[in-house]
Amino acid sequence: MEIMEGMGGAIRQNIERVRERIERAARRAGRNPDEVKIIAVTKGVEPAGIIEAIDAGIFDLGENRVQEMLGKQAALKDMVNRPVNWHMIGHLQNNKVKYLAGSVSMIHSLDSMKLAREIDKKAEMAGKVMDVLVQVNVAEEETKFGLKKHEVLDFIKEISTCRNMKVRGLMAIAPYVENPEDARLVFRELRKLFIDIGRKNIDNIDMDYLSMGMSKDFEVAVEEGANIVRIGTAIFGKRQVTHCLERGDGTP
DSSP states (O other): OOOOSSOTTHHHHHHHHHHHHHHHHHHHTTOOGGGOEEEEEOTTOOHHHHHHHHHTTOOEEEESOHHHHHHHHHHHTTTOSSOOEEEEOSOOOGGGGGGTTTTOSEEEEEOOHHHHHHHHHHHHHTTOOEEEEEEBOTTOOTTSOSBOHHHHHHHHHHHTTOTTEEEEEEEOOOOOOSSGGGGHHHHHHHHHHHHHHHTTOOTTEEEEEEEOOOTTTHHHHHHTTOSEEEESHHHHOOOSSOHHHHHHTTOO
16 A cells, blocks of 8 residues: 555644635635535545544545455444545446445446446445446546547436436546646536536436546636545645556546
């Protein structure tokens, strides 16, 4: 497991700063900051750091890899005295779906019919309805997973018949840019798609959540309508991985 810098009491302070930045961004856009959910991305974070985030009021946790998430859930089981919501935010392989029906609140990375059918099947077997977000590759980057914009509507119409899976919105990972302003158009385009699909009133499809924005660009994302932001480095410190790896597998 990767170790992250900046543990200890700094995590609570980092969370406070993130909340302040979200509040300012929301106010600039005429929005209520309480509408924005923070998912703390716990990749490479030891249980003590996760507990500190929970103690600071973060109850939504995101992981990129199924096995790492399951290990942390087991480690934290007797250490956390209140429920937390786990989110699968990384690329999901079909053979890993079986582990998630009772383990996560939401899958953020639905991007194929094959995966949709597997989620629906495993959720039915578990007697659950799995909330999912459809991942969109807005910038059509070759290194990113997700549907192209023009594919999303037909895909959503097709999966609307899955009765043990509920589409709750869209997710995207913006291209890595030095200047967060350069990501604004991607966020704006995703929000437009989000609104357009919502207006179609498709059965079993709810556009409730717009998950976009990470440590480097979340303020711009909030200004453009995000109501879920996925924050890792800005809360827990810098990972000892390259930018290319961070963005390639969807890690904030």
